[in-house]
Amino acid sequence: MTTPEQEAPTVRDPGRDGPVGAVGLLAEAVTVLDAGRPRPGNEPPTVIDPGRAPMPAGHMLPAELLERFEVVRELTGNGSQGEVFLTRERSSGADRVLKVHHGPPGLDGHVAAYLTRNRSLHVVEVHEAGVASGQPYEVMQHVPGGTVRAWRDSSPSGVDPAVLTELVGQVSAGLKSLHDNQIVHRDLKPANVLVRSAEPLEVAIADFGISVHVPHDAIYRPEERDTVGTIPYTPPEYLAGGAIEAGFDWWSLGITLRELATGELLWAGVHPDIVRSQLVGRQIDVDGVRDERIALLCRGLLTTDLRFRWGAEQVDAWLRGESPAVAAIPAPTSSSQTAATPYVFLGAEYHARDLLALSMSRHWNVARELLFGDDARPRRRALTTWLKQFPDHGGLVREPRGLRSADTRLLYLLRRMDPGQPAVYRERDITRAELAVLAQEAFDEVEGQATGIITDLWQADLLPLFATARGGDGLAEIRTQWHAEEGRLRDLARGLRPDDVRAEFQRLSRQRESFGLVLSLLAACATDATRSELQLRLGREDRALQLPWFEDLVRRRDYWWIALALAPYANREADRLEAEERQRRAHDAWLRRTAWQRETLRRLNRPMALGYAAVAVVVLAVALYALVTFSEVVGFASEAQILDAYLASVVALTVVLVTESLLAWDAGERYHPAYSFFGGGRVVLGRIARRLLTRRIAVPAVLVALAGLAALTAFQPVFVPFLVVALMVVWTVQRYLAWRERDREELAIIAAG
Incomplete structure (x- = not known):
């Protein structure tokens, strides 16, 4: 078994460990080669995830694996992806290759199931995959024949076309098996094709560390766009923001075949940015491929337009000696001068x-x-x-x-x-799929890059520009839908009920200026699958919360995105209501326990209640006399009017004192704070303030009220005490009725207990 040299490194998924596969397919430092195999120079180190450190030298296998396997030699040295060993299984004496990852998650679960059960003959055999002491591992067959990259390195004029044809047939069979099982390899290259036998030729695809399960025709992984795979073997549509699908591997096969046919490593020593540009913007040159049949196959597999790229059907036809059509090569553009x-x-x-x-x-x-x-x-x-x-x-x-x-x-x-x-802005791909990811990121964060990008897209109206770029398919439609959703959500938000819910949504919009843009972009980018998932999520929330207003939002499809935004508030409200219910039950239990002393406490605390009432009248008296004094100072009212105002104030205060004292006497201990001038006044003012704030007229309404009171006091001060006494009497009656209603409820609770 050998390891590759001179390859561009395979870059891992964010958060995933190195690739899994037959030993020797990883570009590791200080690699130990099979006996007799020379090492070409300039081997690059393997790139690992940011923030992760290589495994320390001398790291030992987990004890449970050492019990089963005897280490013959370490094949990858102190590798950055994981450690790979040639071992001998103690129970059978068979040679096995053991790969131990530095940490989770290891192989994709679907991929692991395929490799251990249903694999093709031309896919490396994995005997088992598991976790030992928290470290994923795989036990694989030992393939001592090396990789086909050695053919490229030792054949400067290219590998024999007959050998390449046999190779294509076997690798194609392996890829078809993978794709039939909904797996895309994503890292096919000469270093990842093992040679089991040279005579007769038998090869197998290896290294499935970044392979993914694609349950449908394609999946999107935009967050991995620049961090996954070996760039020279990555297809242009993926680099430009496209999906992961079977065509990914057929392109990789084309690059592999082109290198083997010419004996040259493409883009050796070229900066990755330039490689990306060459891949995304230009057709791959196959003029160096001498054999016409191999050149035809390379052109078909390296067609930049995924729709016309050769796949399993065309490769099978080519193997039968046919010549399927190849899409025309686009003419060079002025920007490539x-x-x-x-x-x-x-x-x-x-x-x-x-x-x-x-x-x-x-x-x-x-x-x-x-x-x-x-x-x-x-x-x-x-x-x-x-x-x-x-x-x-x-x-x-x-x-x-x-x-x-x-x-x-x-x-x-x-x-x-x-x-x-390509459609790129602030180092993010701007594609239909990526917009959905950006919107979700912005929805989950308070402020950040995603929010800023979305704000720029809206304010500068950038989507029409991106719609003309590579990877910008569908952005014009998204822009139209986004504007429609933004206006619709704004209209729906105005009609939210109850008022507290509308006030919360308005608070969210004020707290984050881009909140409405983010929410409407989420709605505009939603697919049928996304809406179905959202419906299930909101349904679960609704059943758990049992809030009528939230249930109403969930029931109406147009309000789903507003319901999503209000879900945290709904959870807080449900918690508050639950706490209030617990408090109510505890209070009811307390009422039953203290029923015998209820009337006694009410009577004993009447003096204290009367004291609160007297203080309230004193405060009111200060306010009234301040108003009358204001009228006297400004000088618009006559002296007779001022005198009448003072006398009216005395009468008003007397009436207020009588009514407030009667309420305090009857309520006793219960008077303050629930029904007193101070406690009840705080509740009333709070309700008025919330209503005014909800309608955004708090400041104008307060100013109008103060201006009206000032004008009335200045010109007709005698009316102010009568207005005050009228309001106070009405309010006192309301508080008395509320007290009586609550008293009856408590008596009913006591009687029921």
């Missing part, structure tokens, strides 16, 4: 503006500060001068007037340089 004088960006020289635009889009923050940061005008002027080397002067897309954001200005600059650039 080169300049005589290079432009230097991040230490690299660029002669082609599309490559420069791609590099800047991949290093967005650096490019933004360089061209639109402080004192950036000379640097922009230098770039403009460089662009004049091109026939159209880099003016293919004009920047609209009025742009203020540095990010949007950079976007239009990059589109001027390369109108065919």
